Amino acid sequence: MDCKIFPSENINTNHLISDIPGDKSISHRAVIISSLSQNRVKFSNFLFSEDCLNTIKIFQSLGVNIKINNPQHKIEIEGVGLYGLTPPVENLNVGNSGTSIRLIAGILAGQKFTSVITGDSSIQKRPMKRIITPLVAMGAKIKGEKQNNNIYPPLKIIGAPLKNIEYLLPIPSAQLKSCIMLASLYSLKKTIIYQKETSRDHTERMLKLFNADLKIKDKTIEISGSKKLSLINSKSTSIAIPSDISSAAFFMVLGLILKNSKLCLKNIGLNPTRNKIAHILKEMEGKIITTNFSEEFEPRGDIEIKSSVLKNLKINQDIPYFIDEIPILAVAAMFGKGKFIIRNAQELRVKESDRIKAIVNLVRKMGGHILEFEDGFEITPTGEFQDFELDPNLDHRIAMSAIIGAIAAGKTALIKNCDCINTSFPNFFSILKKLNIKYDIL
Numbered sequence: 397m398d399c400k401i402f403p404s405e406n407i408n409t410n411h412l413i414s415d416i417p418g419d420k421s422i423s424h425r426a427v428i429i430s431s432l433s434q435n436r437v438k439f440s441n442f443l444f445s446e447d448c449l450n451t452i453k454i455f456q457s458l459g460v461n462i463k464i465n466n467p468q469h470k471i472e473i474e475g476v477g478l479y480g481l482t483p484p485v486e487n488l489n490v491g492n493s494g495t496s497i498r499l500i501a502g503i504l505a506g507q508k509f510t511s512v513i514t515g516d517s518s519i520q521k522r523p524m525k526r527i528i529t530p531l532v533a534m535g536a537k538i539k540g541e542k543q544n545n546n547i548y549p550p551l552k553i554i555g556a557p558l559k560n561i562e563y564l565l566p567i568p569s570a571q572l573k574s575c576i577m578l579a580s581l582y583s584l585k586k587t588i589i590y591q592k593e594t595s596r597d598h599t600e601r602m603l604k605l606f607n608a609d610l611k612i613k614d615k616t617i618e619i620s621g622s623k624k625l626s627l628i629n630s631k632s633t634s635i636a637i638p639s640d641i642s643s644a645a646f647f648m649v650l651g652l653i654l655k656n657s658k659l660c661l662k663n664i665g666l667n668p669t670r671n672k673i674a675h676i677l678k679e680m681e682g683k684i685i686t687t688n689f690s691e692e693f694e695p696r697g698d699i700e701i702k703s704s705v706l707k708n709l710k711i712n713q714d715i716p717y718f719i720d721e722i723p724i725l726a727v728a729a730m731f732g733k734g735k736f737i738i739r740n741a742q743e744l745r746v747k748e749s750d751r752i753k754a755i756v757n758l759v760r761k762m763g764g765h766i767l768e769f770e771d772g773f774e775i776t777p778t779g780e781f782q783d784f785e786l787d788p789n790l791d792h793r794i795a796m797s798a799i800i801g802a803i804a805a806g807k808t809a810l811i812k813n814c815d816c817i818n819t820s821f822p823n824f825f826s827i828l829k830k831l832n833i834k835y836d837i838l
């Protein structure tokens with residue numbers, strides 16, 4: 397599916413957006429951790445995107461009973477306990493999801509059976525040595541495709557008894573941290589994970605909800621599998637997932653750039669390890685306020701945005717807290733004043749695509765000026781834009797950033813193969829329609 401964006405004259409710039417979909421990271425963890433629990437758990441505002449549907453399918457093929465109510469965004473999971481998964485008949489397929497493959501590999505490593513886990517052509521290019529090294533140190537047996545000093549999917553995981561480790565994370569990756577935490581549920585003694593820099597803490601929060609044997613002291617995590625996972629409050633088995641701030645970010649940026657706009661995004665996840673994008677945009681002098689804040693297992697609130705003149709920044713720290721928002725931030729920077737610099741973000745090279753290359757390509761196609769570094773980029777806004785055509789190479793966030801860029805610039809753009817948007821934001825186009833944006837799906 398290709399999408400053509402046209403200049404829109406009557407954009408509905410005063411709008412309340414109440415259907416940003418559920419958080420992807422939390423939806424994955426909802427399925428993964430509830431499946432291993434002793435409870436029957438219901439989640440609302442679950443993200444029914446391709447990535448999360450693949451996680452559901454994987455746990456169904458591992459013997460977990462999961463009922464889905466897609467139109468109402470609800471899911472009900474009947475946990476089988478830590479030792480209740482059954483061998484899958486076929487290879488497990490995560491599609492495009494790095495979170496699924498890395499988190500689930502941690503669980504498969506501790507099973508009594510062998511399994512193979514793989515995904516699409518983008519997943520087969522994503523490095524897995526980062527998880528294989530600590531898992532092997534815990535006693536796991538994993539085979540993958542060796543290439544260029546790394547290991548890639550498909551991964552054959554021969555389940556084995558796991559032992560505890562003490563591990564200093566070499567990179568601030570929530571997927572790596574979560575993989576080790578989930579594997580440590582299968583080792584009785586205490587695993588200690590040291591972090592130089594913290595990253596999103598959804599696994600920690602979800603495991604706490606299920607009363608795991610988990611202690612967090614500053615940047616150190618101590619966890620062991622000595623306990624069954626069982627909801628802290630056995631009466632509250634219905635859990636509401638907040639909407640995804642990474643998806644909201646596309647409309648935050650659009651609202652800031654469009655003239656005379658006033659958008660309100662409802663019920664957005666404001667976990668402090670995820671809401672850095674809002675802080676950055678505020679620091680760029682974006683008019684953003686958060687209201688109706690509520691502190692639940694995952695904090696949430698509404699985000700109000702008004703048209704703003706953005707001032708660009710140099711950012712080289714806290715990258716894990718807004719890593720997924722860097723493509724749309726690059727689009728925002730093209731409309732800002734002054735140089736915009738991102739450094740220390742080499743992890744962007746190994747996301748759904750090489751996102752530094754993809755951002756450089758997008759900015760140049762839009763008519764902007766950008767320098768590429770190994771660990772980031774520098775944008776000098778030109779104030780000039782042009783019509784463009786782009787293939788996002790299976791990367792949902794690049795596809796959506798390109799679409800928002802075209803709308804904000806008032807240009808015509810052909811974005812090829814944008815089915816990948818279904819990875820994280822299945823109703824993206826329906827929100828464009830509500831904003832009265834002109835587009836054709838080809």
Ligand code: S3P
Binds near residue numbers: 570574716
């Ligand atoms: C995620 C962690 C991040 C992020 C990804 C989702 C998660 O990846 O980029 O989209 O849900 O744990 P890394 O942990 O590899 O940085």
